[in-house]
Amino acid sequence: MAIQLQNVTYIYMEGSVLSQAAVSDIRLEIQEGDFLGMIGHTGSGKSTLVQLMGGLLQPTGGRVLVDGLDLGDKKQRKAARPRVGLVFQYPEYQLFEETVAKDVAYGPHNLGLAPEEVEARVRRAMELVGLPYDRFGEKSPFALSGGEKRRAALAGVIAMEPRYLILDEPMAGLDPMGRKAILETIAGLRQETGCAVVMVSHSMEDVAQYAQRIAVLHQGRLVKAGAPGEIFQEEALLRSLGLELPVPCRLAAALRARGMDVPPVYTEEALAAFLLERGKHV
Amino acid sequence: MITLDHVSYQYDRQDAALNDVSLSIADGELVAIVGHNGSGKSTLAKHLNALLLPYAGKVLVDGLDTSDPENTLAIRQKVGMVFQNPDNQLVTTIVEEDVAFGPENLGIPSGEIRRRVDEALAAVGMEAFAKKAPHMLSGGQKQRVAIAGMLAMNPQVLVLDEATAMLDPQGRRDVLEIVGRLHKKGITVIMITQHMSEAALCDRIIVLSGGHMVLDGPPRSVFAQEDILRKAGLDLPPVVRMGALLNAGGMSLPLCLDVEELAEAIWQYSCKM
Known part of the structure; x- marks a missing residue:
């Protein structure tokens, strides 16, 4: 079971003088339970790819398969939709109901589930994002703080119980604690339900910390995909694409430049563990 | 010089968004104002050029009281604001017209406007885009044009x-590079931000929490107060956090x-061992 991108190309305004390839010949697979971080500049094709995986755009070349269902085919697409949850940038702008509980229930209700099942899902989802039903269920979504609104919007997607959760910059505009709450929620959801996560982010630190695999996009092409250790070793490549390395990588490089033999590490914990251990033996 | 003297503000029927804040910002300072969502930092920013007026207390810009409507125009010429969403700030269909929009409304002669527009676009590195349509620009380019629009007003802040x-x-x-350059030229820059690594680039950091000012000082002294920052819903910048982790x-x-x-400090430390 997986999302498979098979040589996917998408051209905006195909056939016109303004036609432009947003993504070209992408081959990528997201296995069940994966945590894939997607990084790249504005205009690298990340958001187009998100829409292709959610079936909102149809590829102009190649195929997108979700658990074997071809999103290019209308019937199969309909069957695949509930398996993929999309969270767009600033999802709180899409909150619209009178109460948080109603807003979270909107998706599952439309799936045609029984009312008891809808309510059970709403309760679970709200619990997961840290907005307990009994305290927040009857509140207006518009009375929530920025971070809470974001979590309410996330709960609406989680309540659909997708097998694949795809998030486009889910932490943008949030304060540090809000960012952390969202990241922990996503990681917790994955652990609890086993769903796969695809997260587009500009924060190298967050991607380094949470992703199992990283895909690097540039000008619509997949430049490299691999484990964080592999990706962050490609210092020169990332720099040439205008991407900043996470602080622990840069610190490790600065120490190597001074003659210290630092292994490839990309998280704060790993670098600290190495340096502290080294201190004991010297 | 901007002075806030016991400033409080509250939106309709809500808790105080700003609660008895007093501070002053001298000419030429580069200041970051940080705080969690809802801490009052944007409310404070809007007090600096009379977009909001204090409910209690006083805001003085070069001695001009923002609560006096007679002063509003003079204050807005001194203090320019750039907001979060680049799409909400550009009003015309051509970049240079957008930059000229402010000075035109001040009734400045056209030769002088031309000079100011060219200078402002050069200051943000957008000269080549003078005749382009704003909607064809990236978010970062739009923000640079919005900054140029403010610079064309010759603001002090x-x-x-x-x-x-x-x-x-x-x-x-x-x-951020443009901010650094403007600061060097003597313009006072006040950055409202949630990015602690951006705040680390400023000379002074003011921390708000729940409408109160909880810290005010240079980055090194503010980041040494990890407990207060965490209580205020903030985090240390990654480099400082890394150092704290090693010290722990x-x-x-x-x-x-x-x-x-930090690399040099770790290197020195390990050489001494």
């Missing part, structure tokens, strides 16, 4: 209200603000 929040890393670097493990490193400084 530039307030950036989370102006980098919606930008990608490149756009953010570009805006038994090293004794000074507080470092950038990667090179």
